[in-house]
Amino acid sequence: MEMPKTKALALAAATLIVGLGAGAAVAQEVITLKVSDWMPLTHYTVSEGGKVFMARAEELSKGRLKFEHYPAEQLGKAKDQLTLVQTGVADLANIAPAYITEKFPLSGVLELPGIYEGSCTGSYAYATMARPGGVLHENEFKPNGVRVLFSGALGAYRVLTANRKVSKAEDFSGLKLRTAGGPMDRVATLLQANSIRLAGPDVLPSLTRGTLDGVFWPLQSVKPWGLEKALHHMTPNLGVGSFMIVYAISDRAWKKLPADLQEVLVQAGDHATRAHCEYVDANETRTARELEAGGIAPTALPEADVKKIQAEYTKIYEDWAAALDKRGKPGHQVLEAFQKAVKRN
Known part of the structure; x- marks a missing residue:
């Protein structure tokens, strides 16, 4: 039996509303990222860098991004942070390239004595080279399946x-x-x-x-x-x-994120890089x-x-x-x- 026209229209409208509501629910789904950190909460790289990064990402995403932070080697030792993100134990980690030079030998450039003055100078230079297309990204981070979001050079x-x-x-x-x-x-x-x-x-x-x-x-x-x-x-x-630390996300976790949240993480990382280095230089x-x-x-x-x-x-640089x-x-x-x-x- 043919459905009355007015009833059919009402049903169609209701279906559309339900569909839009479901789409909005998907769009507003909260994504929680697990962060491994070898540094204690008392260290300024966490309080003035890592925490700043996470807070900024939550703010820019309007609550769609949340973080579970495990500091002080709760998930693994400093040298194990790369492995933790590669194996999926964590989505992001605080990685110290100097502790795993077999994976990041080129990143040692920032550790050369006297090669830069001030945390911001070193942090910005390194961040430029560690982003996609940069020589450090292409030769070290990309082959290891991670992407740098926040770069933090410590003081001399x-x-x-x-x-x-x-x-x-x-x-x-x-x-x-x-x-x-x-x-x-x-x-x-x-x-x-x-x-x-x-x-x-x-x-x-x-x-x-x-x-x-x-x-x-x-x-x-x-x-x-x-x-x-x-x-x-x-x-x-x-x-x-x-010394340099980076907060890096696994390619696996990165690819699961929608494009707008990927951009949120990039912006939050840039914000944290600046906040951290300015704190170091000022103090x-x-x-x-x-x-x-x-x-x-x-x-x-x-x-x-x-x-x-x-x-x-200079000879150390050349060698x-x-x-x-x-x-x-x-x-x-x-x-x-x-x-x-x-x-x-």
Whole structure:
């Protein structure tokens, strides 16, 4: 029997409304991303970078993006963060390229001593090279199945020691100093010190036991890791490298997101990169004063010693790039690209 026209129209309208409602529900579906982090909540890279990134993404997505954050190695050690996103244990992770140099050897360019001044200069230069189309993305992050969203360069690393005061270049000789590996190993060799590679969480116990004499360490990371309890001397006028962390998302998780939420993550990452580096740059001098007031005595090296050491840094750059070239990696290309990016920023 034929349905009356008015009833058919009403049914069609109701069906359309239900369909539109279902579409709106799908469009507004909340997506929760699992974030693994090896740093503690007390570290400024989390509070001024990672947390800023997540809050900005939630804001820009109008609540469609949410995050489950697992800090302080709850899901895995610092060196395991890449594996966690590759295997799907996490969607995003705080990855430290220096801890897995076999996967990210080219990223060591940012760790070269004296290659940039200020966190923002280093962060912006690195971020440019780590985004799609950049030499670091194409050669390191893309092959490893991840995409960088937020780049955070720490401040310049200084030498801090527990009980051995360093007042001249010769005093570095024989010291057991924690480094982040990579180019910092070469700096330790230049200083005739012994490079001991350790991740952040393992440093305080080693200092306390006396198996380390000191550290290559950024000043603003001393208190977040509780190292002020064990360190008593610092060399304020010699930079020995730096360190980069990135918050990266797996390609698997990225491809599941609609285009508008992908753009949200890109914008949130750019926002966090800027917020983090501005915080670092604004607080470096204040932190040095606070550490001195807390009992870590600064002893400046003679200017002649500093110039002599820094004159050797160019050779470290060349050796670093040449070693990568021999492995079939674009070492010199990355070095030149980073130096140009630093000048632009």
